[in-house]
């Protein structure tokens with residue numbers, strides 16, 4: 001059965017790729033392009049830590065700088081960050097990764113860029129690399145162990161756990177066949193740009209099935225900006241300008257990606273006071289959808305036991321429901337949105353109550369419900 005499916009897919013690849021090329025180029029000039037930047041980890045999960053370098057903080061700073069540079073260089077591009085604070089999406093690592101991918105899918109992303117730094121026990125490993133998804137059977141099996149060296153459980157999928165006949169896998173495989181050339185292009189550009197700052201270019205990596213790449217519907221890459229455990233990479237990454245330089249490298253790659261695929265969208269305008277003001281308002285707009293470390297949310301339901309956020313009852317809010325822990329018997333609070341004020345939350349409450357009639361606004365901080 002599996003061989004039959006692979007054969008069918010191989011037969012349709014030429015058509016699929018041709019159609020993709022047309023689809024990617026035929027979008028009208030006025031339709032907005034979207035990039036989602038995902039600073040890895042956050043909240044209870046720091047990522048790699050070496051001396052005073054904490055990955056979750058480092059990648060957040062780089063990601064914010066990427067957004068700032070993109071807003072001024074390509075005002076036509078919509079830039080979203082998955083998080084702008086020290087917060088994770090979900091207590092469960094696998095769900096956390098899926099929600100990041102679903103965030104990109106919901107935003108209609110044309111490109112997903114995860115930003116990370118690497119670490120290994122073997123401190124001689126150094127250099128930058130960028131991961132893309134491949135679901136080639138041999139590559140997945142060869143790299144099974146490599147994945148567990150780099151990443152924690154939940155960050156990647158064990159190829160032995162994948163049911164090759166499942167609809168989910170067939171869909172992921174057909175997306176991968178469509179997206180891989182585009183992902184590779186973005187990845188190669190990124191490696192090339194980062195290497196300009198002296199990092200060894202380890203190139204494009206495939207094989208490990210990163211959860212977030214598996215569930216992203218668009219071309220997607222995971223950028224690893226060097227090994228914090230290596231003394232040369234550590235010295236560079238902690239040098240004064242490194243965060244800004246890494247952000248410039250990633251921005252350059254994204255600009256090249258979009259201008260090559262979709263034509264000249266880069267702004268040639270000089271940055272004037274007026275355009276800086278516009279960029280600022282753009283920044284506020286692109287904050288929409290981010291999860292703030294503290295603020296207000298709309299509680300949809302509460303439960304005495306944990307419920308899957310992809311459960312059917314949440315279908316209208318697919319990918320937008322998150323668990324916030326509360327007190328008492330019904331301590332699992334399933335919430336929507338992240339707002340700075342209770343007034344902002346109240347604006348959405350009417351629409352939410354059409355689906356969840358008992359929904360109300362709650363205040364939260366660092367993943368837990370707090371008193372208003």
Ligand SMILES: [Zn+2]
Pocket residue numbers: 040041047048055115116117
């Ligand atoms: Zn990481």
